[in-house]
Amino acid sequence: MSDGPLLNDVTRAFAEAHRNEDVRDLALKTKRTADLDLPAALDQIAGWQIARNKLPQWAACADIVYPAHISMEQCSSQFTAQYKAEIARRLLRSLPQSAGQTANDVTMTDLTGGFGVDFSYLARGFGHATYVERQSHLCELAAHNMAALGLTQAQVVCGDGVEYLRAMEPAQLIYIDPARRDEHGARTYAIEDCTPDALALRDLLLADTADELEVMEEDDDPYVARVVELREQAKVDRTGAFEGFSRLVEELEAKCAVAELLATGPVQTQFCDNQLVRMVLPVLEEDRSVRILRAPDALYFAQHEICSFYVEQEDFERALPEVRHLYDLARSSMQSHFALINVLARLERFDEIIEVARHGLRIASDRSAIGYLFYRLAFAYWNCDQLDLALACYRLGPRGEESGSSALEEMQGLMNEMGVSEPPTFEEAVETIRKAGLELPPVSAVTNQLADAAVQLVDNGFFFLARGCIFQMWRTMGNDELGSLNRSLG
Secondary structure, three states: OOOOOOOOHHHHHHHHHOOOOOHHHHHHHOOOOOOOOHHHHHHHHHHHHHHHHHOHHHHOOOOOOOOOHHHHHHOOOHHHHHHHHHHHHHHHHHOOOOOOOOHHHOEEEEOOOOOOHHHHHHHHHOOEEEEEEOOHHHHHHHHHHHHHOOOOOEEEEEOOHHHHHHHOOOOOEEEOOOEOEOOOOOEOOOHHHOEOOHHHHOOOOOOOOHHHHOOOOOOOOHHHHHHHHHHHHHOOOHHHHHHHHHHHHHHHHHHHHHHHHHOOOOEEEEOOOOHHHHHHHHHHOOOOOOEEEEOOHHHHHHHHHHHHHHHHOOOHHHHHHHHHHHHHHOOOOHHHHHHHHHHHHHOOOHHHHHHHHHHHHHHOOOHHHHHHHHHHHHHHHHHOOOHHHHHHHHHOOOOOOOOHHHHHHHHHHHHHHHOOOOOOOHHHHHHHHHHOOOOOOOOHHHHHHHHHHHHHHHHOOOHHHHHHHHHHHHHHHOOHHHHHHHHHOO
16 A cells, blocks of 8 residues: 555645536546646545535545545445444444453454445444455555544455455454445346355355345246146135145145255245245344245245135144144244134134244234234233233234224223223333233344344345335334435335
């Protein structure tokens, strides 16, 4: 890296004097002089014009030097970088502190430094921060800009991030934001095409390939076509269709078994209703070495039809193992929880309803689903003679939904049995729930997972999917800032 100034005085003065002008006009009309590095000056003007909206704090710092346009296009916004820094601070607070450890002992490393925006906000929460970047010109910029921003704890290393990772000392935070352009400068969209390959270095979603993250139904899936055909057959030949669904389940389960055998490590085959529940699924898996394989859509649909067949026949004993199988296949799906609870209720197996409903509350992020789970939990606790807990669950149950009127009638019946004239307040109900060892959803593990996924999706250009995460958090938590962020991604 050069020891001299990145811009001479003439170039810097020109950029400051003309920073509100159109760079294309300047490029055409400006007379070249020996002291004026016009391309560098134009980069500064264009960079500052982007930064005043995207990075207002950087734009307000007179000594910042900006890179070429492509790096400005790829870098995080100030809002995004600050949000990542807040996540880092939250994670840092959750780490156990060693004896005698001070704030100066806490370290971080950014293995994909780039322009350094994320690094500049992350570094502020650490006693020592290391920036690693392969491109020497970006390293020069980073060394200059971090000093301009007053980040004296920053160290700049020019080198390959993956190689540095293999040799580096332990750090409290290792940050990676892969480049989303290929070696020719073209935009990349597949996660595995980014540099470095994020899926090879992180396990946020417990997946090794992009296919394992995909939950969208394929239009030309022949197995789904068979499900559609069998549903039509069921209208005239229910028994024959049932046999067809059973054969289809056996065939698809055999395919899944082969995929599991071919896997290089422990795997779980799971169906997800949508992208949102796919992102929540890792919350249920304690072993981070386990990878999540995609279950075929048709497998879930066919298994659901088998469950429905037995329920329609009111053969709940035979329905139970089938609906348990459906539940095991879709552990993050609310519909699989509801299906199992409904069969258990017909069999009056209230202890098991409590277990399933509590499991559902661990991952529920939708208000209507949360309300329904509390409703079913309340009736189960009532039948298990845990009346105070049942009343608290009724108080937190649905309001205005289809089951809301039933919940209110049942709550009144319970209050009459208990000799209580007024229901508990919301705060009293929450306290009772917490004393019973239940977290009030959405639990922090779910919101943290959705927040982390949203940041990664935004950074990788998947704005539609990120919006789904943020919308769900906003809908449940009612945070105005989340609402504004959701609208900004639309």
